[in-house]
Amino acid sequence: MAVRTLLKMGDLRLYQIAEAVQDVQADFVKEIIGDMYDTMLKNLGAGLAAPQIGFNYRIIIFGVPTPRYADINDVPPETVLINPEVTVLTQETESYWEACLSVPTLRGLVARPTHIAYRGYDPQGRLIEREATGFHARVVQHEMDHLNGILFPFHIKDMRLLAFEDQEAFQELKQRVREGEFI
Ligand code: NI
DSSP, X not given: OOOOOOOXXXXXXXXXXXXXXXXXXXXXXXXXXXXXXXXXXXXXXXXXXXXXXXXXXXXXXXXXXXXXXXXXXXXXXSEEEEEEEEEEOOSOEEEEEEOOTTSTTEEEEEEEESEEEEEEEOXXXXXXXXXXXXXXXXXXXXXXXXXXXXXXXXXXXXXXXXXXXXXXXXXXXXXXXXXXXXX
């Protein structure tokens, strides 16, 4: 187990289509997952996809409580999904200021469907099938995107809504968005 270097936006390895895992119970899969947890915990992430630490496989993890998302409590703890599939269950979307360990210090307002179903395998080969709403649905879609070479900024319709979060002006921007200025 090891904390790995996070690949950042601009690294072409983040833009590949990740490969399906043939044997979900293989030892190398467990090693990758261990490194993903170590790296996510060290960096206070809410989720991580294997390509973000340089492994081009369809593996995602999410749901570790982190102070960065203290207000979020609707995500099941410590989920591993191998070869995940997502089905959108509604036309309704919601916008949220997303962040990503591969896009440090930036946040962007991303609209995503609010209700999904997903399925995938855990490292013991058991099928996980769930429905998700709210932040839970968002984090699954965000991590799933990583497996298809997509980072959250690709979804932003108005690039003024991609912003550095470590500045006071960001609070003003968020307030203006709440007031409907950018709709
Ligand atoms: Ni991400």
